[in-house]
Amino acid sequence: MSEYRPSWLTEDLAIFQQSVRRFVAEELVPHEERWAKQQHVDRETWLKAGEMGMLCPGIPEEYGGGGGNHAHNAIIGYETYRAIASSMGTNVHSAISAHYILRYGTEEQKQRWLPKMASGELITAIAMTEPGAGTDLQNIKTKAIRDGDHYVINGSKTFITNGYLADLILLVCKTDPSQRAKGISIIVLEVKDLPGFRRGRILDKIGQKGQDTSELFFDDVRVPVTNLLGTEEGKGFVQLMQQLPEERMFIAMNALGAMERALEETIKYTKERKVFGNPLLDMQNTRFKLAEMQTTVTIAQTFLNDCLDKMVRHELDAITAAKAKWWASTQTCQIIDECLQLHGGYGYMLEYPIARLYINTRPMRIYGGSNEVMKDLIARTL
Numbered sequence: 001m002s003e004y005r006p007s008w009l010t011e012d013l014a015i016f017q018q019s020v021r022r023f024v025a026e027e028l029v030p031h032e033e034r035w036a037k038q039q040h041v042d043r044e045t046w047l048k049a050g051e052m053g054m055l056c057p058g059i060p061e062e063y064g065g066g067g068g069n070h071a072h073n074a075i076i077g078y079e080t081y082r083a084i085a086s087s088m089g090t091n092v093h094s095a096i097s098a099h100y101i102l103r104y105g106t107e108e109q110k111q112r113w114l115p116k117m118a119s120g121e122l123i124t125a126i127a128m129t130e131p132g133a134g135t136d137l138q139n140i141k142t143k144a145i146r147d148g149d150h151y152v153i154n155g156s157k158t159f160i161t162n163g164y165l166a167d168l169i170l171l172v173c174k175t176d177p178s179q180r181a182k183g184i185s186i187i188v189l190e191v192k193d194l195p196g197f198r199r200g201r202i203l204d205k206i207g208q209k210g211q212d213t214s215e216l217f218f219d220d221v222r223v224p225v226t227n228l229l230g231t232e233e234g235k236g237f238v239q240l241m242q243q244l245p246e247e248r249m250f251i252a253m254n255a256l257g258a259m260e261r262a263l264e265e266t267i268k269y270t271k272e273r274k275v276f277g278n279p280l281l282d283m284q285n286t287r288f289k290l291a292e293m294q295t296t297v298t299i300a301q302t303f304l305n306d307c308l309d310k311m312v313r314h315e316l317d318a319i320t321a322a323k324a325k326w327w328a329s330t331q332t333c334q335i336i337d338e339c340l341q342l343h344g345g346y347g348y349m350l351e352y353p354i355a356r357l358y359i360n361t362r363p364m365r366i367y368g369g370s371n372e373v374m375k376d377l378i379a380r381t382l
């Protein structure tokens, strides 16, 4: 993106991108430091984002969304990571949770939840990971046992993005604990004043400190069976597998935003910083490093543009998405590490953007399916 104009970026999307960039600069960037201290975004910002059309842009207008496609979601992720203003969990809310409800929800569920998600009145989280089950998702222990017209839910989740603020939680649980994948369902919990539901700590992370990543606890929580996402139990794992390629592609686009910003910051810094009387950029090592990084960024733009084109056409396959996710997240971490090195000691100071990029991008190699798992998926097709 930046000077580069990808083929999926239509005139309408370019206008949308400008308004996202403005919103990010005016409503997110100035608050990031304060949010990092309080460990969460202000709820009012979610409402403002809703007013400005920044939430659920890929959801049809009849459900309150922007009527766009996944390119709209990708732009938001890319812009927030480029601006180092990713505390607001819009990826999880708009690009992931909303599309689960759109794709698998009943008409009643879509009408009930999507318009309020688009307005920011409802903030969502998707809760898969447990203390004892991350990558091995089929081994989750949180269970929802049917009791008449209700499910009784017991268990706990950890590392949940938007966990502290969430009003609506897409809970991945076992409706049949005797099974692995086939026992998994997604149940949508409206958690306001829900007896037995409790939030734990907002977790103290290395970076992304303004993001309210939390623990969640469920003790005999009762929800109506109509809160099962869709109409059939045991479909949760298939639903997750179908949606994960898109989630991985969004992570890759976030990585692209971060690597472009890192390079831009470092070129600027090395032009200004004098060593031995000359700009740091004049040293051959600096020039070679930056030339290599710029080449990588160009390759990333070209590859990810192609992937996004495919995603918009609903043609992105799981293996290509896995390649995009592991490669882009690895490259961004490498580039940012090299860029930090070129900043010297200043690179280690949080007031410098490169330091914040360094801590914020690290988990990209872990979440959304770890990079090792991505390579395993690819290797299985060899």
Ligand SMILES: Cc1cc2nc3c(=O)[nH]c(=O)nc-3n(C[C@H](O)[C@H](O)[C@H](O)COP(=O)(O)OP(=O)(O)OC[C@H]3O[C@@H](n4cnc5c(N)ncnc54)[C@H](O)[C@@H]3O)c2cc1C
Pocket: 092, 125, 126, 127, 128, 129, 133, 134, 135, 136, 158, 159, 160, 161, 162, 205, 208, 213, 363, 366, 367, 368, 369, 370, 371, 372, 373, 376
């Ligand atoms: C900032 C952040 C936000 C998150 N947000 C959410 C969220 O909103 N919702 C949610 O549900 N979860 C979320 N997660 C959790 C994330 O998805 C998990 O951390 C991730 O799936 C890895 O699981 P784990 O931490 O249990 O690691 P483990 O599964 O214990 O993995 C440990 C190591 O073993 C490796 N490994 C595991 N299996 C294999 C294998 N088969 N082959 C080779 N290596 C393997 C992994 O790659 C990893 O390096 C978040 C995590 C972070 C850090």
